Amino acid sequence: MLGIYISVSMIPSAHEAMQREVSVTEVKRYSLVKPTLQTKFHIDFDWWSQIDHDWRVYLQSLLCSEHQQAYADANIDELIDWVDPETAEIQNVDGLRHILITHCARQTGFITDHTTLVDAVFRVFLANGNAPLSSTELAEKLSRPPDTIIRTLAGIHVYRGIRPCQV
Numbered sequence: 001m002l003g004i005y006i007s008v009s010m011i012p013s014a015h016e017a018m019q020r021e022v023s024v025t026e027v028k029r030y031s032l033v034k035p036t037l038q039t040k041f042h043i044d045f046d047w048w049s050q051i052d053h054d055w056r057v058y059l060q061s062l063l064c065s066e067h068q069q070a071y072a073d074a075n076i077d078e079l080i081d082w083v084d085p086e087t088a089e090i091q092n093v094d095g096l097r098h099i100l101i102t103h104c105a106r107q108t109g110f111i112t113d114h115t116t117l118v119d120a121v122f123r124v125f126l127a128n129g130n131a132p133l134s135s136t137e138l139a140e141k142l143s144r145p146p147d148t149i150i151r152t153l154a155g156i157h158v159y160r161g162i163r164p165c166q167v
Helices: 014-025 045-051 055-061 065-070 095-102 117-127 135-142 146-153
Strands: 040-043 079-083 090-094 162-164
Touching: 040 117, 045 055, 055 095, 079 095, 090 095, 095 117, 117 135, 117 146, 117 162, 135 146
Parallel strands: none
Antiparallel strands: 040 162, 079 090
């Protein structure tokens, strides 16, 4: 007969259990409608940052070699002032995302034939400034079947914050 031993330290306190329950209920549900080939997707950075505490580590790994070296010891968690070229409006934007979208994602070799599907889709969104795209549009850019893309993105698991856009 096997004995199961539970350490008291493994049992969450009432406060910890309540915090976990609150964090689970605070996650927004967008839609129960199953996405189609025409459903537009994007990187939902707000959702991703709430779910995955290591999301910035992944983004830093995508920096080009020039920016990997330039920001090796710098704090790139800060917001920077960015001037919208169309409206001249000054906005506070995440410095790391800005570097990725405006420079690193535009470098040759950012997306290759050997890039996994999820990473390739993520990188396409970075390269296009996170403008929403459907599976059909992603398929054209990646030369991959749209059915495979929609099956991957519309499944139970959300990869890298890639979610359907809210209507």
